[in-house]
Amino acid sequence: MQTNVDLDSPLLEVRGLSKSFGALKALQEVDFTLRAGEIHALLGENGAGKSTLIKVVTGVFARDAGVVRLAGGEIAPRSAKAALDAGIATVYQEVNLLPNLSVAQNLYLGRQPTCFGVVREAEMRRRAKALLNGFGLDIDVGAPLSSYSVAIQHVTAIARAVDLSARVLILDEPTASLDRHEVEILFKAMRQLAAAGIGIVFVSHFLDQVYEICDRITVLRNGRLIGERETASLPRLELIRMMLGRELAETTETRAPAHSGAMGEVCASFKGFGKQGYVAPFDLELRHGEVVGLAGLLGSGRTETARLIFGAERADSGEAEVDGQAVRLNSPRDAARLGFGYCPEERKTEGIVADLTVRENIVLALQARRGLHRPLSRREQDEIAMRFIRLLDIRPPDPERPIGLLSGGNQQKALLARWLATEPRLLLLDEPTRGIDVGAHAEIIRLVRDLCDQGLALLVISSELDEIVTYSNRVVVLRDRAHVEELKGEAVEVSSILAAIAADGATAAQGAVP
Known part of the structure; x- marks a missing residue:
């Protein structure tokens, strides 16, 4: 070459x-x-x-x-x-x-060497082997x-x-x-x-x-x-x-006043939890009454961490405990039974069911937990839907309106209502304020604080560093699909998060989460 x-x-x-x-x-x-x-x-x-x-x-x-x-x-x-x-x-x-198809067939698909209309397999493999040898690959091109x-x-x-x-x-x-x-x-x-x-x-x-x-x-x-x-x-x-x-001069933000609620016992813990090629094994404890933020660039492993914890992806290493008892998280059904809730980032494709009503979306997770043999009566559904519509100020306050017609902020509130109706012990929120207006943004932040004060354990993912600093007791920083640093107390600042994201591999290894 x-x-x-x-x-x-x-x-x-x-x-x-x-x-x-x-x-x-x-x-x-x-x-x-x-x-x-x-x-x-x-x-x-x-x-x-x-x-x-x-x-x-x-x-x-x-x-x-x-x-x-x-x-x-x-x-x-x-x-x-x-x-x-x-x-x-x-x-x-x-x-x-x-x-x-074989490697050779893929390399020459649509342009195979032929003789009188018949593919010359030996010649195609010879060419394929020579081509890949130029890339340092010596493999069986017929496989x-x-x-x-x-x-x-x-x-x-x-x-x-x-x-x-x-x-x-x-x-x-x-x-x-x-x-x-x-x-x-x-x-x-x-x-x-x-x-x-x-x-x-x-x-x-x-x-x-x-x-x-x-x-x-x-x-x-x-x-x-x-x-x-x-x-x-x-x-x-x-x-x-x-x-x-973010201008570097803006990285001196201080965090908002601490939550009024006291942190409780460990709700869920994960040791060496991970999946090869997906997220490196990590250790993480989540406590009642605590908000743990996940920070990092897009693709750093934030969403992947939440999906592993919720069983949407199955871990191939490590162990998980809930209230001190070993558990298996092989599917979202397992997680929901354990009292986990998950509001995904892509609420339109992975969260709401656009053609169903607000009422039907709110009761969806609770009904799934109860099973087909214990259906919620229409009266129960109406009561649950209206309670959360009032509690979260979902607008318009019409439980029979198709949820797809609501604004992004109100759809996000309805997703929160879906999981709150199940009385969860742990709630995973992935970009809860993305794509919503300023007013709804402030309401979601308020809800996160209120839920924490009520003793719920929360794991919140956000690209908005000012936001994550505002409500997090701890922040775990991720980079390249690995948990690289955990910030606590006064260290939870925008500047510290940026520094952890920007650190090179050698620096990160020194401050990695144990």
């Missing part, structure tokens, strides 16, 4: 790119430059515009304004295939190959793709794209489900491609990996370009500031 590459040569240029979906401005005059032979990180939190930028460049979405140039020539692909034909390929987190690790499947997808003459390779969260050894396999392939002059766009939430593999970093926030910097000259704390939109 070629080794002498002009890193100053613009390969992909995006200028003034804009894209709207109705009133939502997903991209606003965004510039982006990828040089030949570089690995360039594209970073930003949820809703920053990363996915929209990729889809516009690759022809999935039509752009509203702006110019895209490849090797100096303007392009306007109208489909992903047209983009690939032009030389831009995308490999997503979920490899879009056929696991039931099913599914028999190999996700990393090798990713390298196979990359090799196919490169063999189809891709000059620009976009890797969207390729390491999300890989272990360290598999990451090294992928990184080796990426470095070889960069050395050969291919430009690589690397989208990831793992900052340690970004600093390890990338030459430059571009940050988007709320559809706008925040900045483009050389990786070596960008301190991590500055990168966090760019991603979250």
